[in-house]
Amino acid sequence: MTDPLVSLFVVAAALVLVAVLFWPSTGLAWRWRRGLAATDRVEVEDALKHLWDGEYRQRPATLESLAGALGLSGRAAAELVDRLGRLDLLHHDDSTLRLTPDGRRDALRIIRIHRLWERYLADETGLDAREWHAHAEHREHGTSDQQAEALAATLGYPRFDPHGDPIPMASGEVPPHQGMPLTQLPVDQAAEIVHIEDEPEAVFAQIAAAGLVPGMRVRVLDRSPQRIRVEAEADEVVLAPVVAANVTVVTIEGPADVTSATRLSALSLGESADVVALATSCRGAQRRRLLDLGLVPGTRVTSELRGPSGDPTAYRIRGALIALRRDQASHIFVHKHAEVSA
């Protein structure tokens, strides 16, 4: 019988090795596989995406921006540009890079697939918003046109991805670019967020942390060179201009509603309120569930019962007693009534 210490050590080492290799997403085995997949074609497609995006947003791509976006050295980026030129996918005159019609067509194809995947990940899985882009990146290069078509059919041929960007149709059709950066929105003008730039990741994370999502109604309260104060649904958010520039909005008619509403989670026991709306950030299965429970505008909700640990709280909704967790209740905007005695 081997010395127990030795066997413990051996097994522990084996476990650590397995963890390092196979830990979901960050394991070495997966990284190696991703590295293998980063072939020439993948690089070309990623470059096309960047170029098209710049063209669409009227911020034409340059060698520097390409290198930055793809994480390449200057020399590698230049080689890539040469290769794209030889494939007749771009023109390289003076300092800007421009797509040829062939390049545009290929770019639209890969962007369509990428955005369809993001839509799928947002609607059909429980993944966090910050993970959609990365997961879509893994899958898009291996998806054929037929698979993309099948994916679109399953999702009901959506027109927009979860960031608010249009999904190019199979024909390559795409609507003209709309909207202005949040930094250009006049004070007190109601607007709706139509797009949130998902790169660079750090900036996107800040925007996500501020709770901003496409479809949300916003209003600029005041603006200074250091910061912009924005009212977004029932919250007040302060953003640095460089962060706000990555949020695109279009002006809307009418007031930016949901401004003075409370969140359901703020209701004390025994209080009643009427539902105004569900937060835009509440999506997919969560949102459908809340709607199914009857939390539509106009419904009366009373907070009735709280568990011994303070969460969840049970609310009386149309005669039924439904328990909701605090994070769910915070997605529901309401107007309070006067306090109802229990």
Place this chain on the structure above:
Amino acid sequence: MSHPSPDACGACPAHNLANLKKLGVDMTGHDYVVALAGNPNTGKSTVFNALTGLRQHTGNWPGKTVTRAEGAFASGDKRYKLVDLPGTYSLLSSSLDEEVARDFLLFGQPDVTVVVVDATCLERNLNLVLQVLEITNRAVVCLNLMDEARRRGIEVDARRLARDLGVRVVATAARYDEGLPELMQAIAEVARGEVSGAPHKVGERSPALQRAVVRLSAAVLELHPQLPNAQWVALRLLDGDERIQVALRAGELGDLIQATDPSAASVVPSPPSDPDADAVDAAVNAVIELASQLRWQVGSEFHQSLMEAVYTEAARIADRAVTRVEGGRRFDLDRALDNLVTSRLWGVPLMLLLLTGVFWLTIAGANVPSKMLATLLIDWTVPALRSGAAAIGAPWWLSGFVIDGMYLATAWVVSVMLPPMAIFFPLFTLLEDFGYLPRVAFNLDRTFRRAGAHGKQALTMAMGWGCNAAGVVAARIIESPRERLIAIITNNFAICNGRWPTQILVATIFVGGAVPAHWAGLISALAVVGVAVFGVILTFATSWLLSRTLLRGEVSAFSLELPPYRPPRVLATLYTSLIDRTLYVLWRAVVFALPAGAVIWLVSNIPYGDASLAAAIVQWLQPFGVVLGLSGVILLAYIVAIPANEIVVPTILMLTVLVTGAPGVGEGAGVMFELDSTTDTAAVLRAGGWTLLTAVSLMLFSLVHNPCSTTIYTIWKETRSVKWTTVSALLPLVMGFLLCFVVAQAWRLVAS
């Protein structure tokens, strides 16, 4: 062009025969076709049966795997064919059921559509009604389950509802045949064409959206000038509805005209004839092109806002029609009970008390019946069977294989499994019926949320302490996919009824035997409880880990309803829990125990070398077993006892005797047995080389090993996924190996 009168057109049996035939409905001998729609669980089948009696048959929708029931009934001097559409919550999503229902309504153009709604949750059911009304106004709303509503103190003003919706509303309680004559009369009236004006439409849109709808419906009207629901078609096109687009291209939309307004039938333009084909095609393409452009403008939230508009409208109408008579005293009692049960002070103690009570009743109550069953099925029957086999001259291996192997294992499983389950399940179901269990989930949700799971997992765990297979089935109460999978995969860490005897026996002999006699009872009891608590801790830890890694991408949507308290119906509960849970699990267990018994007997009796196959395997497994703190005998016992944990101890005893060759003990090779006295059992085991470490390792391994085959099979049936079934089977096993390994090595390290 001569035009038939509107009434005759609607009443003509030749109307739309071709389409109906395509949808599989044969109208010979019938005058009208009636479609029956509604949400699932509204008593739709009761209405169907009540109307058609025995005159019905089932089949499939042509070309699809969706089943359909068809029947007929007569009223007045007319004969009606009744087509049961699949139960659906809406017509707007892309599930197969909804597609079938919608296609039939659109292209089958039934003369009458009856929508069955549940009077106790009207607003949820009105979604479907409003969507149906957007397609056709030849509808009748059957307000069913009025008896349930009355019982719950819910009053529905059918007249108000009829006014708001613009169609006839008939209140029924189909289970008691209430309201059926009125329903048939309403159906007859609508079939004759006595429809009032235009039905309710969902309105209220944003200005931008309204502009898009107006523009598109104008274009659609140019194509089909008589189309009365052009706005609906425009909305469907804007929503990206493929089916409508296909219909537009195929020219089928012209048929929709008659579905809504019989008076329009008189001025139907003839279908586009050939010379105009190109122009028509171009016009159709123009409409589709316009829809495509407008789809970019209506924004990403269009589909959602459509659905929500319908929901909001349904809620508004329901609010006006429904009054809840808060049953005064009963409501207050509910409130008082809830305040007690979820209070900071009493909530958790009450839970623990009830749970302990249930367990104690189960264990104490099952003792005697188990012994009685064992005496009956084994002590009396087996010798009888053996002598019977000898009498007919059966060879020893046949009688051994069948009686000592298959029958014995099955009888063992039944006698050990049945009594505890017959007590545990009814008790549990009583609590469930009473309405207490959701409150338990409510109290514990916070803890489970931190582990990435759902409060209701407490209930599936509790169920798992009875039987893991039942616990897995119970996971159906968790609708959220991620939490449900977590509950299923971790259910195995709840020690089921079949494992309690093993734990108690081993603890009594070895743990109790290691301490002074007057402490023995208490310490061994604590040991068993300790293992159970460890199981709970493992459940939380594994749930947390799963939610962060393997199950990260699964969808999660929490909801928990606290239904009103109900006096439990004891007899009905006993009946359903016996049939649904007890017998069902028992049946599965028997199915798996038979082969297990066969294998046990075979392995012990097939010669290998100069001993049996079993001895050889034990030898081979011994080194691995020792590393884990167990032994080859234990490992083999667990392998052959995969079907049922109940037979682990008898198999261990049998194998020990087989391998050690102890004389005078046991009943022979391959025959499982148990000894009445604990001292005797202790002697056999010690002869087999057992120590305290073996006992501890066994207790841990019994807690953390693969689920029994009944459970694995149940997991497969519930998840329909090979991936998750494999994970559920292998994860606990791997964890068990690691755990026993670490404990054994650490023990030896400390002891040396």
